[in-house]
Amino acid sequence: MTDSQLIWERPEPTERRRPSPLSRERIVRAAIDLADADGLDAVSLRKVAAALDAGPMRLYRYVDTKDELLTLMVDAAYAEVPAPAGATWDAVLRSIATGIRSVALRHEWFAELLGGRPHLGPATLAHGEASLTALRSTGLDDLGTVTGALAALNVYVIGAVRKEVAERRAQRASGLDQRQWQHATAPYLLRMFATGAYPAMEEWVHDAPHLQADEVFELGLTYLVEGIRSSLRA
Amino acid sequence: MTDSQLIWERPEPTERRRPSPLSRERIVRAAIDLADADGLDAVSLRKVAAALDAGPMRLYRYVDTKDELLTLMVDAAYAEVPAPAGATWDAVLRSIATGIRSVALRHEWFAELLGGRPHLGPATLAHGEASLTALRSTGLDDLGTVTGALAALNVYVIGAVRKEVAERRAQRASGLDQRQWQHATAPYLLRMFATGAYPAMEEWVHDAPHLQADEVFELGLTYLVEGIRSSLRA
DNA sequence: GCTCCTCTCGATACAGTGTATTGATTTATA
């Protein structure tokens, strides 16, 4: 290829700039910044690399696949979860739930990445450790109960936070908040209701209270905690 | 371009085959088949179109964006949810939860698509209608309570099903079931535990019972139902 | 100081994505 051009016409090789210093931590932080700003879909290896003034392929020395980068992001987020605390087991459970929720609201992509097999990064392990010891210090020390309660809580929090985050994203994407969106879909709903096929839904839409996502979160959390309490009595 | 070739060398135009008949229903079914077989990521407009013996662009007459296709898939899945039934309100709630779970286990992509703003397709509305009337027929007719209970249940089911599906997918992708995966990660965990930073986790991993996803589902469901029951008493 | 080797990096390439545009062909209408 290049021998088709004489030296006179051939351009100089591109000056190789001194490569910017890299580390997993810098890479993860850049990825998180991207995800915070423009959502998880905006995290591409090319964009992360560009933010660090590097070529995309350079990242593969620090990470084998994009999935591993996401895993690192999850652990970094867990590091931000406030340590659970509380004098009673129910206070600790609530604090675990609200702690994770607070991080998910700050880093909305966190909610999307939770829920697969348990993550095992150091910060995640530390969070588990803190949860267990906080729970145990309240006197709840039956491992079976603790395991079940934590698993159920975990699953609940994932669902609730996902829902809440999805609502906020939809709100930003469409520019319509929940009330405006309901207004926008009202004409369609009225036409559906006019068929007479959904009388209960019609009444429900008219008369039921409109719960905000955070109210649902609190409510379900209370249900869970009280359910656990009644199972402890049994 | 083509005028660079004389008629003698230029190939005949491709015979335009009679286009295969299309409909939203056929498109959605093809998309669902793809998603069932190879996961949601395998659903691309090109592949769906190819499965229907059509060009990709043809689908845009039936659907404005890929997102709308996914919306149609969700409604088609809701149509498969068995109608909730039960003599008592808690039986109805349980039947709603297990009904959705059963569909999500049959169509694993369903779990991934739930959780945004409420879907409003006819089958989804019908499912809501059936849920409300079944609940009401048990005598639970305070709209506020019903709304809260359903919202919390909904959120819980989304999280639980997502977790369960993610585990099954990881299992198939890695070829390791949960026990084998735990074995595979054990050496790493032991090294982490050797640092002495996670004594509670270490004990927990050794002694705690290993819950399966379906056990967690049932357990959390019971917690929720009992929590709702105790809130009814108050 | 010079040569060789290894490590690391950038460029390129590939197969894929959703969808906008365009131009041709079929169908419906007058």
Place this chain on the structure above:
DNA sequence: TATAAATCAATACACTGTATCGAGAGGAGC
């Protein structure tokens, strides 16, 4: 039958994750 409208296929664009490979930089041995 001539024209208008509907419909479709092809092309194009800007992306994606990552495999491959050639070139350059840094260090080792002489």
